[in-house]
Each structure stands twice: as structure tokens, then as C-alpha cells.
Amino acid sequence: MDLYLLSPVISLLALALVVILLDLFIRRKWILGWVSIIGLIVPVIFTLSLWGRNETSFGGALAVDHFSLFFHLFFLGVAALVLLSSTEYARKFAAFRAEYYALILLAATGMMLLASTRELISIFVALELTGISLYVLTGFLKDPKSSEAGLKYLLLGAVASAVFLYGMALVFGLTGTTYLEGIAAAISAEGLLDSPALLMGIVLLVAGFGFKIAAVPFQMWVPDVYEGAPTPITAYLSVASKAAGFAVILRVFYEALGPASLDWGMIFAVLAAITMTVGNIVAIAQKNIKRMLGYSSIAQAGYLMIGLAAVTTEASSALIFFLACYALTNLGAFIAIIAISNKIDSDEISDYSGMVRRAPLYALALALCLISLTGIPPTAGFMAKIYIFSAGVNAELLWLVIIAVINSVISAYYYLRVVRVMFLGEPVSKEGVHASSGLRIALSLSCLGVLLLGIYPWMLMKFAETAAGIFLP
Amino acid sequence: MIFAIILLPLFSFLVISFVLRPFFNNRPQLSAYTTICAIVGSLILSIWALISVSGAENHVLTSTSYQWLAIGDTVINIGITMDSLAAIMVVTVSTISLLVQIYSIGYMKGDGGFARYFAFMSLFTASMLGLVLADNLLFLFLFWEGVGLCSYLLIGFWFHKPEAARAAMKAFVVTRLGDFGFLVAIIFLYVKTGTFDIGELHELALAGVLGGSTLTLAAIGIFSGAVGKSGQFPLHTWLPDAMEGPTPVSALIHAATMVTAGVYLVARMFPMIASSETAITVVAIIGGFTAIFAATMGLVATDIKRVLAYSTISQLGYMMLGLGAVGIGYASGHLDGHHALTLGVAVAIFHLFTHAFFKSLLFLGSGSTSHATGTFDMRKMGGLRKVQPWTYVTFVIGSLSLAGIWPLAGFWSKEGILHEAHAYTPVLFWLAIITVFMTAFYMFRVVFLTFHGEYRGGKEGSHSHGLHESPKIIIIPLVILAIFAVIAGWLPVGDFLGADVNFSFFGALTSWLAWVSLSLGIAGILLAYIIYGRKLLSAKSIGQSLGPVYTLLIRKYFFDELYERFFVMRFLVDGIFAAFQWVDTYIVDGSVNGIATITVAGGKVMRKLETGQLQVYGLAIFIGILAIVAFLLIFS
Amino acid sequence: MGLDIAFWVLAVVSVGAALAVVLMRDIFRAALFLVLCFFTVAGIYITLSADFLAGAQVLIYVGAIGVLIIFAIMLTRESRRGSPSGRLRLPALLIGLLFLVTMVFVVVSTDWHVIAELPTEPTTTAIAQALFSGEDGFVLAFEIAAALLLAAIIGAIVLVREK
Amino acid sequence: MAVGLEHFLILSAVLFAIGLYGVLAKRNALVILMSIEIMLTAVNITMVAFSRYSHVISGQVFVIFIMVVAAAEAAVGLALIIAIYRSRKTVDAEKFDLMKW
């Protein structure tokens, strides 16, 4: 039991505690945000120091491998950007800023654990750690919309938890173990492949995790929660929570259910097709930009699920790469929205009219991110799509890829509509938009990332390949 | 050197449009002088070429060619050939062109587009000369379209007149209809033989390599180009309308040169076309029919230039008939080889040659009358004999020549054609002979209406300074042309072209055919005199008594209505094309928009599922689970 | 045999109590029935020889959750309006039944590997060992659970405290 | 017929279905929360039954964690309900539709 392997998690947890404790002693609360941001360096350093190690601990429950370390960095990065984008927004929370930052860090802790645990109980608890932090964060504004969103998220999240617990129970009951390795071994050893309970277990697991990644028809909470949550949290939800979902699915399905006769890839393929189509089509009809991005994130989950449907290492590495690109892009979009909505105090797309003349850089950044979400070069989104579609084609999922590309076309319609409103519309007022330094840093980071990945994606792809490499049979 | 014949007027065009027009616009005469100098140069060179050709071996001078295109095996060369046929043509073209340009100085004086006019005229002359000299079909086509362009530009010279603009467009589009066939034939021939070279094509045709339906189709295609250019039935409708252009243009382009390009083309390709009996029969029939068909319309037209235009069409029909008749003789074996081929060309080109002089004379004469009266409507003329004696005399000479009265130029060339027609196409011969009568009649109808009787234009119809004779610069070309209209028939054109034609000044009167045609011509003149000179018969009552026939003629057999109003507008544009547009809007584009609408509507419907009720969302989760279970049950 | 009877009794009572929870209009009584249900489930744990869990069930569910809910009921003063059923009653019934049928089918048609005899030892030590020995990795879960509780406490405080 | 694993599993399924019905059909957010607790309890029964019939203790360990999580969730959930009640003066789930479409 090597606790050092857990050092990134522990240091992050400690950071959360430090922030809360610091709250008691300092008066200038803005420091808290920067403490939590700068403090993230510690877990990052720990993570980097672990790079290359491929070990397990806690009797196999914790894995420190490329996959988990990649996701450590991923969640830490996302948390950093979310924190940066919250520095100004958090003023709304008055006395609760420390709690806000701490919960973001706790959620990140949960997600990091999700990517690295290999045992059902730990997975479940980590999932709930993430979940509960996010429920609270969603309701953090405590205005009617925010509380309502929080409650919906919590109740539905709890139902989803019950569902996948049921699934886990079935799997456990059949195999007699909660370790992923053990499950895989038991399934192949005891000839459980055709067992109805296993199939049902998988279905329930798909449903439970589907809730996390917002796959249709488990996605219905998404738009409401995204709309109601504080915008940085929406960004966090749309990126980190989804990524955590995918990470845990990859873990569970590849490591535990890899040998299952049930072609769970097929289930994901069908869900992917439905998800992207529903997400895109409904997004067209949206007028609230956060809600629209909610549907858009559903659609993106659909594309991501191609990486699950095609059960190959290449597909998982494409999925991981897509996640990273999507994270940068979506965060960029949300950060720009935060910057703009801080000023105009509205999330209606129509209020973004003529934004390019009021806030040219923010409008341009938002446009860039929307273009990336559409998948038009030279942006990260394009490279991500190329990569994941190529994995899909290679796995002979041509039909799914065709549906996906048609969906990309549909998506252009609503993404570009926002661009159009910003670039073509008459400005509602002449007032410019000025954002805090945190937001500006976060926005430039993500936009640079989007462009960089669009032009030179190879570094990250290699990372993703390495991360996915652990699933090699 | 030979290239210079083309290049001189082309250079003149370039000088006028890029130097004189932009920089010396205040001195428009310069452009006229430039043009005339260039054409004089061309004329001198043409005559030199004519002399050289007669001395050259095989009567052919060739020039080096340049490679226009080379892709793999496809190599297209472009060059020129000067043979006797071309030599005759270049001399004719440059002569008439020169005279018309001189005339134009007077006629166009004071027109705002003076320089532009001469620029176009230069370009036209260059293209026409190029057309004549081209040694291959593709190069020929280049100039073929070039003269068409100039014709278009010059018909529409007074572009502010809607009729002129309309006529210009009509001319271009209708001839292009013929050119379509021509172009297809060129391509077809190239694909079959691998060459555009006219000489090589002839050799292939004569050697029988090129034959059968290929030859027939190609020949008919080429002829369709000629039909368009020469205003033959059924593409004749543009030529009368083309009279909207300035009169010298009508004289040069729509009487003497461009419209004869069709005849020249058939003559140029004669060995090939005549090798197909079907094709050459078509040529003969179209020619013969057009001759009489156009003449009938000339009988009733009231616009002096239109009468002349119909007459031109009719005479061009004669030329085609001449070619066709000899060709039939050749194809059916009555005539043999080389003799037949040169004879056909000689007969047609001879008539082309004489016709060029007297018809341009007539046009220029009509221009002179309009110079005085300001109109071309014969109903507003009359009695000009007294004020315009020079014009009158030259016009009558031209008319007599056209009517084929011995010993004027028209007689000789027309006799040649009638003779061949009688020999090989008896039916068409009778059409042609009736046409002789009509020709004489309508020409003298013009003479009597215009120059005899009382002036009917009224005060306001005349020019401000009253009726008067035209200035010298107009009269001199008329006189020169009149001289040619008399003597052109005596020149040994046929011999020069290699045909063995026995020319005897009085001997011609010994054939019965000459007497028949002469007497018909005189009868026509007499009838015109009775009706329009003496007014013994009322033209009006004759018109009324003929009723529907008269209407048919005056409305030009309703061809304009048929083509423009019915076929183009109603059938094509408002019919088929409108249907296309409907399809485009509602089906092609409609389905595109429809898909978009359905998608957007789908979004609007599906968002309604998102009711905001968390329990609906929960329900969806379980429906999803059950659906996956069902899916698995069904698919495994 | 005694266990069988106990099972049947407990099963019937727990199902009845659960039904009462979802069918009662009186929210207060529903909460009490929930507590009853939790109690019977604790009994079922005993029939499954999970003694420690039975205790924990009583402590956590009955003690903590039950009380919390009753508090909440009183705080929100919703008892007057009761607990009516919503518009989705029928679909909910249908889906619930279908799900039940599916699960029953799955349970019945699966060939479970069953060890029929009762475990002999009490579970408390075994659980403690499993939790803290470190060989089974449940100590990891335990640590995560600590973080989770921290998050929950922070969250509950933040949410309930007025500004 | 002796009571065996299937009985417990079916009992658990029944309870789960009842909880499910409660979640979907009841309007009071508190009752929904209570129904969710029933669902979790049902899962617990399954876990324990498996644990008993395969003599593997980790099922029971799992249940402990589920209980902890359930308690935490209940706490946060009730906090949210109270927060929402403060602003909206109702806990009727059908009225929570500020955000839709």
C-alpha cells in the first residue's frame, strides 16, 4: 500500500481543506481563489512525478498508470480553468467562496479517483463524491433556478445511482467480487457470458453511466441543470463530469466486461447515434445559450461514444483525445459566456447581438470555440472529429460515422447562428465588456489550446495513445 | 505577306480602338482614314495575290502554320491558304469594303459613333478576309464567328433603338443555331479524320476514306452553318431585321460579303459536300426553295432595304442552287471529277461576285435616297428621280443587273446557274425561273415607288434642308459600283476558277434559256411599270383580292411569330424552361429547404419532451433501460 | 424453517410499508411507514445473517435518514398538502411493473451459484477486516467516503444557511 | 418451497419497483427522496443476499458504503429541498419547471 501513489489525490484533498481553513483566517476572500488555483500545482507536480509508473495499490483497487495519470492532469487542468473563470463569478457567493472552491476541488478529487480506481465500491464512492459536490455546486446560487437545477440533478442522480448500484449488485452477485480484474476473470472462468443477470447488469451499468455522460435517453437532466447552474459549474459539468463518466466507462467496460459476450459496443453505437441526433436537433430550437450548449454537449457525447462503440485501443485513444479537445473548446466557450454574461446579465442568444463590436476579443474567442465544436479546421474540434471518425471507420462502424458527419452538418446550423448573431446583429448597447484577469487568462489558455491542437495535435494524440495503451489486451 | 491582308485591317481596328478613340476622340475622321488606308493596303495585296496565284503552281499559295494546340496525339495547326477561290474572294471583299468605307465617310458623317463604326468595320473586314483565307475549319470557324460578332455589333450600332438591339441579338442567335451544326460537324470530322485541314479533308473525301453517313452528316452540319450565315430557309428570319443597322453595313455585310460567307463555305467544302449525294441534294433544295420563298416576301415589303434583304436571301439561294445542281450532277455521275468540282464553285462564286457589286450598289443607293428623305419606307418616297439623278441612274443599273437583263453583270452569272439547274435539277429550275420574274418585278416596284411619281413624304418627312442629291463622297462609290454592275459579268472569273466556261458576248443570246429568262425579267419589269409606274392596276385591290396570300406574305409567312413568339417564348422560355424553374424552386430547392424545415421542426417538437418535470426525466431513464433490454432481446 | 417464516412475514410487511409510503396521502404517515420499512429490512438482514448490517441499518436509516426526513417535513410544512400523486401515475405504474417483470425474469432465468448453508461466523470482524486490513482495497473506499462526507457536510451547510 | 436467493432477489426487485413508482408518481419532493431511499434499500437487500449466498463479505461492505452515501445524499437532498422551499414555498416537484424546453 503505497500512499505516494495516492499523493495527487491526497494533496488535492488537502488543498480543499486548506482553502476552507484559510477562509477562517483571512479577510480578503479573493485570495482564496488564487490559493486554490496556485495550489493545484502541487497535485500536478505529484502527478508528473508519478508519470511512467504502472502500479496498483490498495489490493488492486487503485491503479496508477498512464490512463489515470492522464486523467489526473486532465481534471486538474479543467479544475484550474474553472477556478480561473470563477474568480470574478464567485463574488456572487459572498460568504461561501471558500466552500465553493473547496467543492470544486473535492469534485476534481472524485473524478481523479474515478479514473484510477479499479474496484466497484471505490468507483461508486468516488462517483458519489463527484456527484454530491456537483449537486451542491449546481444549487450554489440558491436562487430559484439554481436550487431547482440542483434538486433535479440530485434526485435524478440518486435514481441513476440506484440503477447502476443495482447493476453492480448483479455483477457482484454473479462473480462474487468487486474488483474489475476479478470480475473479468470470473466471467471468463465460470462461463457467465450468456447469463441474463450479467446482461441486465451491463444494461443497468450503461444506464447509470449513461446518465453521467448524458447519453440519450438518460440525458434529460442536462439542459435544465446546465441552464440553472452557475455558469462556471455548467462548464465544469459539461466537461469534467462527462469526462469522468467516460473515464470510468472505459475502465469498467474494458477491464471488467471486456470478455463479455454481449456486444456492449453495439449498445453504445446505437445510443451514440440517437444521442448525437437528438442533441443536435433539439439544440437548433434553443434560445438560451447555456441551454443550447447543454444540448450541444449531449451531441458531443454522441460523437464521443463512437469511441466506446468501436471497441479498439485506437478508438479509446481517439476518445481520450476528443475529450481533451472538447474540454478546451467547451470551457473556452463557457468562459467567454461568463465574461459576456457578467456584463449583460443574460444568457439569451438574442442579447449577444452585435457582440463583436462591444467585445471583439470575447466574441472572436466564442466564435472560435463554436467553430471548433462544429468541427471546422483549424481547430481542436476538427482534429478530434477526424481522429474519432477514423477510429469508427476502422472499426467498421461506417453507418455510425455517416450519421455522425451528417450530425456535424446539422450542428453547424446552431453554432453558426450564435456566431451570426454576434457578428451581424446590431449591438444592443455600446458598452464594452471587461473581464477579470482570471477569466482573461483562462480564455486565452483555452483558445490557444484550441488553435494549437487544431494545428499541431500530435503531442496530445501521443499522450492519448499512451493513456489508452493500458487497455491493450 | 498574305497574313498582312488580314492583319492590316485588324491593326486598323486596334489603332482605332486603343489609340484614336481614347486619345483623339475629337477628330473622328482619323479613324476613317486609318480604315481606308488599311483596306487600300489589303486591296493592293489582294490583287497582288490574285496575280501571284494565277502564276503559281496548282494556283495555290500556302503559308506556314503555327501550332495552336498540342495534347498527346491531338495537334491543331493553324495557317492560311491562298488559292484562286480565295483570291477572287479577297479581291471582292476588299474592293467592296473600300468603296463602302468611302461611302460611309459621307453617310456616317456627324454620327456620334463615327470612330466606333470604322473600328467595327475594320474588324469586320479583317475577319472576313481571315475567313476566306483560313486553311482549316477551326481557324475558319474563328473568323466565321468573328464576322458574326461584327455583324451583331454593327446591326446594333444604333443600340439605343430597341429594334436595332433586338435585331442584332436575333441575327447572332439565329446564325448561332446554324453554327451549332457547323461546330458539331467540325468536331465530328476531326474525330473521324484527325484533321481540320480543308485540303486533307477533300483528299479523304475524294479518296472515299471519308464517306457514307459520316460524310453526309458532316456535310449537312457544315451546310447548316452556311444556312444560318447566308440566311437560307429556315434560318432566314434574321436578315431582314438586320436592316436596322446603318445602310453601308447592310451593303457590305448583309449583301456583299458576310452573308455570302455561307456560299463561300459550301464552295470551299464543295468537293467534300458534293461527295455526299444526300447532302448536296439538301443544298440544292434549300437553295432553290429559298430563292423563290424569299422573293415572294420581297414582292410586298414596303421598306426599301427589306426588299433588298429578301432579294439578297433569294440570290443567295440561287448561289446555293448553283452549287447544289452541279453537285447533284457530280454525285449522280453525270458530271465527272475535277471539271464538275470546279464548275460548281465557278458558277456560284461568279454569281456571288457579280451580286456583290450590284447588290451593294442597290443598298448604297437606297442609303442615298434615305439620306435625302430620312426614311426607308417606300410609301413615303417617290419622285426622287428629279432630285437624285445620279442615285436614280445607278440604282436602275443595279436593278437591271439584278433582274438579269443582258448584257449586265447579273445576266451572266444568273444564266450560269439556271443552265446548271436546268441540267441537273429540273424541278428546282422551274422555281428559279419563276423567281427571275419576281425579282424583276419587285426591283422595279422599288424603282417606280421610289423614284417615280410624286414625293409622298410630306414636309416633315424630308430633311431640314429639303430633298437633295447626296454629296460626292456618296455618289462616287455608287458610280464605280454601277460600272462594276455592268462589266463584272464580262470578267473571266469562271476561267480563273478553273472552270471551262465559254464566254461569248453575243453567243449567250443564242440559247433558248437566255431568252426565257430575259423575257420573264422584262415581263416583271413591265408588270411593275403597269402597277406602280402607270398605276393601271391598283396594288391595293390586287392585295385585297389575294387576301390571305397577301397577309401571309406581308407577315413573312408568320415565321417570326412561329419562332420567336411561339417556339422560343411560349414553348421554350415560358413553357419548358418555366417548368424547369418550377422544378428548381419547388422540387430541387424545395427538398433542400424541406429537409432543413423538417429538421428545425423536429427540434421544436422534440424539445417539448423536455418538460422541466424531473419525473418525466426519470421515466425516460427507465424507458431507456427497458428499450435497451428490448433491443437486446430482439437482436440476440 | 423459522427463517423462512421470518422472511415471509418481513417481506410482506416491508412491501406493505413501502407501498404505504408511495400510496399514502399523508406525508407524515408515509415517513413513518418508511421507518417501518427500514426496520423490516433490518430484519431481513438478520435472516441473511448480516447482523452488523442490521444494526447499521437501524442506526443510519432509521436513526439518521428517517429523522432527517421527518425534520424536513416539519420544516417545509408540507404535511397539510399531503403527498398527492402526479400526472405520471399510470406510466409510472406501467414502467415499474415492466421493470419488475424484467428483473424477475432475470433473477429466475439466471443460474446462480449458490452456497446454501449459512455462514457460521458473525460478520462484524469480517467486515472490519475487509475494511481496514488493507489487503482488500476497501480502505481506499473508506477514505474516499470521508471526503464524500466532508463534501456533503459543506454542501448541506452552504445550502441551508441563509445569506 | 424453501426460501432461497431468488426470494430475496425478487423481494428486492419488488421494493425497487415500488420505490421507482414512488419516484415517478409522487409530487412531493420529500416523498420522491423517500422513494429513492427505498430503491437504495432494495439494492442493499440484493447485495446482502448475494453476500450471504456466496459467502463473500464485500457485498456487506458495499452495503455499508451505500448506506453512508444514502445518508449523505439525503442530507444534501433535504438541504436542497429546504433551500428551494425557501424561495418557492413549495416542494411540489411538478412545479419545478422554471427551466424547460
Added chain:
Amino acid sequence: MDFPYLSIIVFLPVIGAIVIALLPGANPRRIKLAAAAFTAVSFFLSLALFSMFDRSLDGPQFVEQLSWIPAINVQYFMGVDGLSLPLVLLTTFIGFVAVLVSWNIDLRVREYFAWLLVLETGILGVFCSLDLILFFIFWEVELIPMYMLISIWGTGRKEYSAIKFVLYTLFGSAFMLVGILLLYFQAGTFDMIALAGMGLDSILSSMMAAAIFFLIIIAYAIKLPIFPFHTWLPDAHTDAPTAVSVVLAGVLLKMGGYGMIRVAVGIFPETAHSYAPLFVVVAVIGVIYGAAMTLRQTDLKKLIAYSSVSHMGFVLLGIFALSQVSMTGAVLQMVSHGIITGLLFAMVGLVYSKTHERSIPKLGGLVRQMPVIAVVFSVAGLAALGLPGTSGFAAEIITFLGSFGSTMVPGIHIYTILAITGIVLGAGYILWMLRRVFYGPPRDEYNGVPDADKLEKAYIFAFVAVIMLIGLYPRILTDVIKLGIQPILGVFYG
């Protein structure tokens, strides 16, 4: 690697765009001069390229090759051969002229020129890239600038047209992407030259080859456009600002033709051969249908837009006649149409900027007020209807010669003849338009409208000069083009 001419030519405009975006001070004149300078340098460099091009080699020249995304074997691979060089030259020329055409833009000048330059880079990149993914990236890069340019600076239903253009193109490129990926997994490379040399038709099953071929060709069919995928074109052309219409008609459509030759036919000659009859028929439909539609238009821009549909039919015919001559003709037709229609749109723009009217029935007699414009418009029109001596004729006759003589498609004679009717209809609509716009009695409401100014004269005469040059001496291009065509049809003609 040699001096990276191609990269410089391709990326100069986008660098220009960045410079313009960052240029301090809002002086529109400076922005315009900067844009003109960057495009001009790009143009002169490509002229230099044209003169340095070795006319005895048929492979790509000026090659630049770097590994880029090894995960899926993507390279940064640029090069031009006889097929792409004329199009590069055309693009830089039109790009430069487009800047001049836009000289009187005064709305959001900075943005406008930045987008215009980005657009040019996108198009140039398409013609220069030899790696399919790189090609695809450039293919899509052009979308956003086009969208912005049409929807901000356009007229009429500009937003509808812009989004229609984007969605249509995206739709096509979506399928192309699938096709490219499928191809990659069959052949293992994105290298266009290598792919073309593989003889994939015989390696793959005919089903697979056909599937890839059609997936890929949809994008080009939309771009070209061929019936029935053409309806975006009239809308986009009509509502785009003048310079964008010039670029759109001038070079953007050529991306379709280029892709068809380079990717679809180049990689799958045998498959193209099997389906050639289908495309030839579609080409003929396009020619006649386009011409018919043109005759029904009353909006000047729409008229020219539909004429493009008709003219692009010739290109399609030339390509799928699959003979060396016809394909050379098709490429020449692309270049020629680029210049001619570019000029026509520039002229329409001039007419519109002076009279503020585009509806043909409301115009008339303009030759009095704007003689230079009328003359150049007429020249462009005559070139469009294929008057000998202009590039239009040279291109069309070469295409027809090739297609008529092709032995690859049964019954192509008939189709060629039907296509030739297009030029008769062409004469009809061009002259009809000229007559109604320029001839007839002058209208009082246009009294005093100015003729073209010096700058405008400069660029329209440049167009005319190019039209005449190609028309009289087509070898200047065909000698280059045939080098690009030869290897593609090597399968059939040894």
C-alpha cells in the same frame, strides 16, 4: 527541401490577414493597401512559379513534405503539378483582383479584408496539398470566411444564403471525410500521389471502390455544382458582395472540379469509368438545365450564377469523357470560366455600385452612361458564350473535341452534341441580358451615373487581356495542364 515557395504563396494571405487584424490605427486605406500588397506578392510569386515550372516532368514539383500527425499517418505535403498550377495562378490572380474589386468597401473594412485573405489561403491550400487530410482541412477552412463575407457584407437574403452555402458544403465534405477515412483504411495512406499510383480499383472490391468514390465525389458535385446539388449557388452568388461572387465563381467552384479530377477520378479511374455514363448524363442535364434556368432569370447576378451551372456542366462532361483532351479542356474551362465569370461578376458589381439596381427589367440603355463598362461587360459576355478568340471558345472546343472523340463512354457523341446546344442557349441568354441592360433607349434615372474609374478600368482590362491571351494562345496553359492529366489517365491510354 528547396525554398518553400508553395507554403509562402499559400500562407502569405493569411499572414496578411493577421497583419491587417493587428494593424494599428483604423485607416481603411492602409488596410486595403496591405491586403493588395500581400495578395500581389502571392500572385507574383505564383507567376514566378509558373515560369519556373519544368514543362517536361509530369509529377508534382516544388514539393514540401513533413510528417505531421503520425497517429494517422498525416503529412504536411504540398506540391503542384500541371493540374494544380494553373488553378493556383488563377486563384492568386483572382485573389489579388478581389482586393481591388473591394476597394470601395467601407463597412468594417478590417474584418472584411482579413476574411477575404483567409479565404484565399483556404482555396490555395486546396490546390497545393497532396495529402488528403491537409486537402480536407483547407477545403473546410474556406467555410467560415465565406460565411462571414456573405452574411455580413452581402445583400438580400444574405443570412439564408450564407448558411445554405455552409450547410451544403459541410454536407458534402462530411461525406468526403468518411470517404477519405475509408480510403485510408483500405490503402494505408493519405498521400494523393501514392494513392493515385496504387491502382486501387483492382485491389479493392468494386463495391468498396464505388462506395468510396461516391462518398468522396458528393462534396465535389456540390461544389462544382452539378444538378441537382446546385441550388446553393444562385443564392450564394446573388447575395454575396461583389468580390466574393468573383472569388466564388472564379475559383471556389473550381475546387469541385479539381477535387473530382485529382481525388475521385485520379484515384479511382476504373470506377470513374464504370460510372462515367451517369456523370455524363448529369453533365448534359446541367448544361441545358442551367441554361434554361438562366433564361428565366431577371436578376443580373442570378442570371450569371445560373450560367455558371451551365458552364460547369461542360467541365463535368470533360472530366467524365475521360480522354486526355477532354480533361485538359475541362481544366482549361475551369480557368477560363474563372476569369470570365469573375469578370462578369465584377462587372455586375460595377453596374450595381453605380446604379444600385440589379433587376434586368429596371435597367436599360446603360451603354450611353457607362460605355467602358458596357464594352467590357460585352466582351466578358461574348467570352462566356464561347466566341472564338476568347478563352471560353478555346476551352469549350477542346472539351468538345475530347469528349466527342472519347472512346470511354458509349453514346458520348450524342451527349456532346446535346451539350453543344448549351452554347446556343448561352448566346441567347447572354445577348438577351446585354440587350436589356445596355442597349435600348437610355433611361433618365441613370443620367449622370459614372463610368468605371481608373482602378476599375485597370482590373477589368487585366481580365480582358487574360481572356484574349488564353483564347488566342491556349497552349500557354494546355501545355502545362496536360502534364497533370497524363498520369491520371495513364491507366487507359498507357
